[in-house]
Amino acid sequence: MKHIKLKEKPNFASFDEISKSYFDKEKSKFLNDNKVKIQGFIQEFSDSGSTLYDIKPKKWSDEDKDKLTNCYSKACSKASKLIKSVHMNLEDADKGVCPFCGFSEEWHTDHFLPKSVFPEFSVYPKNLLPICGKCNGRKHNLYITKKRCKPFFYPLIDLESEPEFITAQAVKNEKGVVVISFSISPDELSKDEYAIAKRQFKRLDLNNRYRGQAISLFSKLSRHFSNKSLTLNAAFKIIEQNYNSSQIEEHKNHWKVVFYKSIYNKKTLPNIFNLK
Numbered sequence: 001m002k003h004i005k006l007k008e009k010p011n012f013a014s015f016d017e018i019s020k021s022y023f024d025k026e027k028s029k030f031l032n033d034n035k036v037k038i039q040g041f042i043q044e045f046s047d048s049g050s051t052l053y054d055i056k057p058k059k060w061s062d063e064d065k066d067k068l069t070n071c072y073s074k075a076c077s078k079a080s081k082l083i084k085s086v087h088m089n090l091e092d093a094d095k096g097v098c099p100f101c102g103f104s105e106e107w108h109t110d111h112f113l114p115k116s117v118f119p120e121f122s123v124y125p126k127n128l129l130p131i132c133g134k135c136n137g138r139k140h141n142l143y144i145t146k147k148r149c150k151p152f153f154y155p156l157i158d159l160e161s162e163p164e165f166i167t168a169q170a171v172k173n174e175k176g177v178v179v180i181s182f183s184i185s186p187d188e189l190s191k192d193e194y195a196i197a198k199r200q201f202k203r204l205d206l207n208n209r210y211r212g213q214a215i216s217l218f219s220k221l222s223r224h225f226s227n228k229s230l231t232l233n234a235a236f237k238i239i240e241q242n243y244n245s246s247q248i249e250e251h252k253n254h255w256k257v258v259f260y261k262s263i264y265n266k267k268t269l270p271n272i273f274n275l276k
Contacts, residue, residue, distance in 0.1 A: 001166070001200060002251050003159040004099050004129070010089035012125045013082035015039055021079040022071070030067050031123075041120040045113075045127065050157055053143065053150050057117050068119035072111075075123070084109055085125045086156075098132035099155035100139065101204055102254045105132040112154060114141040129155060138204050150192075151199045158196075163188035165197055166253040168214065168262035170272050178272045180218065182210040182255065210255035217259065218272070225273050232275045239264050 013021075015038065019031035031038070041058060048055055060068065075083060087107065096104050110131035113121050121127040131139070145151050153159055167185045172178055184201050186194040201207065225235055243260035250257050263269050270276065 001153060001159065001197065001206075001253055002097070002099050002102055002155065003162060004086075004155040005091035006086075006156070007089050007091055011085065012089065013085045015042065015124075018079060018082050018123050021076070021082050023076045023078075024074075027067070027071050027074075030064075031071060034064075038120050042124050045121060045124065050154070052113070052154050052157075053148075055113065055118070058120055060119055065119045068122045069115050072115060072122040079123075083123045083125060084128055086128060087130050090130070096130075097251070098130065098135055100131055100135040100152065100200070101206055101209065102251065103132055103134075103209075105134075107131065108133050108136045110136050110139060112152075113143055116141055117143065126156060134209070135204050142203065145199070149199070150196050151203055153193075153196055153200060158193075162252065163193070164252045165189050165194075166201075166210075166255075166258050168210075168255070168258045170214075170218070170259070170263050170268060172271060178218065180211050180214045180259070182207045182214075182258065210258075213255055214259045217256070222273060225275065230275070232270050235269060235273060235275050236264075239269060 015031075015035065019028050019035070022028045022031075044055060045052065071079075072083065081088075087109075096107055098105060098107070100110075107130040110129050111118075111121065112127050112129050115122040118127075139152065142151050165185050165188055166182060168180065168182050170178055170180045184194065184197045189197060221238075224238075230238070239260060243257070243264050246254070246256045246260055263272065
């Protein structure tokens with residue numbers, strides 16, 4: 001979970017640029033004929049800020065809904081590039097980091113407000129965000145809970161202060177097996193942010209996904225420490241180096257940063273790796 005940082009002078013495609021980019025003249029004409037109406041809705045989106053979830057679905061005929069969503073799903077390459085201009089304006093686009101989970105995986109495109117409910121935002125660049133395949137599948141068309149609560153942070157606006165709120169714990173259970181878990185800390189979040197973070201964490205199954213990666217890393221470290229017959233001080237130096245490197249390479253709520261932080265102490269490290 002992270003805030004999307006844009007370039008200093010982002011260049012988003014305008015509605016006119018997008019509508020004129022289609023080789024299919026019927027799509028261009030439809031968008032142009034509904035220009036005033038759609039631009040009014042886009043302005044509402046732009047003005048909403050963190051209250052994006054308060055936007056109400058608009059009334060469209062089934063035929064017009066199909067036409068709007070087809071402008072996205074059947075866009076030519078030129079139009080598709082303009083529609084996805086958020087991807088090109090990210091400060092760290094080269095890292096390919098999913099803002100919903102923090103993993104560096106191949107990007108898909110998510111309609112933050114789903115196009116099936118909000119077809120008017122089908123080709124609005126700021127509604128089309130980079131997302132990994134797993135998060136895209138789990139997020140699906142959810143944009144608000146049954147109790148009218150926000151289930152996800154909107155990465156272009158939320159978490160701009162970059163709070164540190166994901167924590168990890170590695171402990172031995174009664175059978176001597178190391179158990180790793182991740183959770184949300186409320187310390188640097190407002191009450192509302194904490195509630196959203198927990199919903200997003202649960203919906204995207206982040207504890208299990210982070211834990212899977214951390215277990216793999218733990219096993220690799222265990223084998224390394226065992227094969228080298230390292231002292232506690234030597235192991236500490238390795239963990240310190242890895243922790244520092246991860247902080248440079250990743251954002252502060254990345255699972256690897258959080259995991260290294262959780263084991264980098266004199267109580268946990270010798271206990272989970274059986275070091276003396």
